[in-house]
Amino acid sequence: MQKPEPTAFPVPLPPSGSATEEDVDRSDPVYRHWLSEAVAKVHADANRSADTHLLSIPLPASWDVDLYLKDESTHPTGSLKHRLARSLFLYALCNGWIRPDRPVIEASSGSTAVSEAYFARLIGVPFVAVMARGTVQAKVELIEFQGGRCHLVDDPSEVYETAARLAEETGGHYMDQFTYAERATDWRGNNNIAESIFRQMTRERYPVPTWIVATAGTGGTSATLARYVRYALAETGICVADPENSAFFPSWRDSDPSVTTSMPSRIEGIGRQRVEPSFVPGAIDRMMRVPDAASIASVRVLERLLGRRAGASTGTGLWAAFRIVSEMRERGERGSVVGMLCDPGERYVEKYYSDTWLAEQGIEIGPYVRRLEEFLGGALLS
Structure with missing residues (x-):
C-alpha cells in the first residue's frame, strides 16, 4: 500500500535544519488500518451484547x-471474564501492544483464557493460554473451541513466568491480566x-x-x-x-x-x-x-x-x-x-x-x- 501524501498545513512550516531537531516517523498505514478494524470489531461485539x-x-x-x-x-463466552477480556484487548490494542499475526499469551486457569481466545479469534491473532495441568478438561476444550491453544504446566506458580517467556520467544504480547485488570476497565x-x-x-x-x-x-x-x-x-x-x-x-x-x-x-x-x-x-x-x-x-x-x-x-x-x-x-x-x-x-x-x-x-x-x-x-x- 502506498503511503498517503502528508496533509497540507494552513500555514507554512518553519524551516528545518536545526542541529538538534529530529523527526522519527514510525507510523505504518497498513498497521493503523488493521488496528482500527480490530478495535471496531471489539466495540461491535459489545454493541451486539445485551x-x-x-x-x-x-x-x-x-x-x-x-x-x-x-x-x-x-x-x-459464559463468564464474568468476558468483560475483563474485552477491556484487556481494547487496552492492549490502543497501547500498541498487540500486532497482526503475533500471538496473545495469557496466564489463566480457564475462564479468562476462554474469553481472551474469543477476542483473539475475533481480531484474527493467535492465542495461547498457559495454565495448570489440573484445570478441568471442559475449560481446555472451551479454549480450543474458541481457536486458542493450551500450554500446560505442572506447577501452577510457574504460569506467569512461562507466559512471559513464551511471549518473548514468539514476539507476541503477554496480556498479564493480573497486572492490568484494575487499570484496563473504565x-x-x-x-x-x-x-x-x-x-x-x-x-x-x-x-x-x-x-x-x-x-x-x-x-x-x-x-x-x-x-x-x-x-x-x-x-x-x-x-x-x-x-x-x-x-x-x-x-x-x-x-x-x-x-x-x-x-x-x-x-x-x-x-x-x-x-x-x-x-x-x-x-x-x-x-x-x-x-x-x-x-x-x-x-x-x-x-x-x-x-x-x-x-x-x-x-x-x-x-x-x-x-x-x-x-x-x-x-x-x-x-x-x-x-x-x-x-x-x-x-x-x-x-x-x-x-x-x-x-x-x-x-x-x-x-x-x-x-x-x-x-x-x-x-x-x-
Whole structure:
C-alpha cells in the first residue's frame, strides 16, 4: 500500500535544519488500518451484547432483606471474564501492544483464557493460554473451541513466568491480566459491572445495595466495584470473599502484600498463591475467608433455589452474601445484597458436582448444606 501524501498545513512550516531537531516517523498505514478494524470489531461485539441479568434469589419477604446475583454466565463466552477480556484487548490494542499475526499469551486457569481466545479469534491473532495441568478438561476444550491453544504446566506458580517467556520467544504480547485488570476497565462508567448493577437496581425496593459481594482472581472486579461506589457517592460496602489457600485474605487482614501460600486454590478462577498487582486492598471494606466445602455446598443449594448450576467461585461469594443477610436480619436492618453468578456449573461437573471428586479431596459439604437448609427454611428448597 502506498503511503498517503502528508496533509497540507494552513500555514507554512518553519524551516528545518536545526542541529538538534529530529523527526522519527514510525507510523505504518497498513498497521493503523488493521488496528482500527480490530478495535471496531471489539466495540461491535459489545454493541451486539445485551446486558446480563440481575437474578432475584427467593428469600422470605418478612426478612426485609433482598438478595440478588448478577448473572455473568450469559456473556458470549459464559463468564464474568468476558468483560475483563474485552477491556484487556481494547487496552492492549490502543497501547500498541498487540500486532497482526503475533500471538496473545495469557496466564489463566480457564475462564479468562476462554474469553481472551474469543477476542483473539475475533481480531484474527493467535492465542495461547498457559495454565495448570489440573484445570478441568471442559475449560481446555472451551479454549480450543474458541481457536486458542493450551500450554500446560505442572506447577501452577510457574504460569506467569512461562507466559512471559513464551511471549518473548514468539514476539507476541503477554496480556498479564493480573497486572492490568484494575487499570484496563473504565471504573467510572462505560457500562462496567458496577454501573450496570446500580442501573438495574433502580426499581427495586432497596435500590442502593447495602453490600456488594465479589470474589478475587485478579482483583480487578472488586477494584472496579469499590471505585465506582465511591465515585457515585453510594454508601455501599464492598466485601470480598476468598477461598482456602489464597493469599488475598491474610494479606488484607495483616496489611502485608508479601504474603504467599504453599498450595493453590481448589476453587477455579479465584484465590491466588500471591497477592496480584490488580488487587486494591485499600478500596475494600470487608473480607471473608470461606471454606471450600461451604463454597461447593452453596452452589449445590443454589441449584435447588434457581434450577441452575454455577461454578464454585459463585458459591464462595454466595456463602459470604448469606452471612451478610443473616447479620442484617439479626440487627433488624433492611436493605439489599448483590453477589455474582460468575460462570456456569456445567464446566465443573467432574469436580464440584462430583461426589467422587469431593471424596478424593476430603471435602465434606454435608454440614454446610444443613446449615444453609436451616437458614433458608424447607419451604424455599422444596
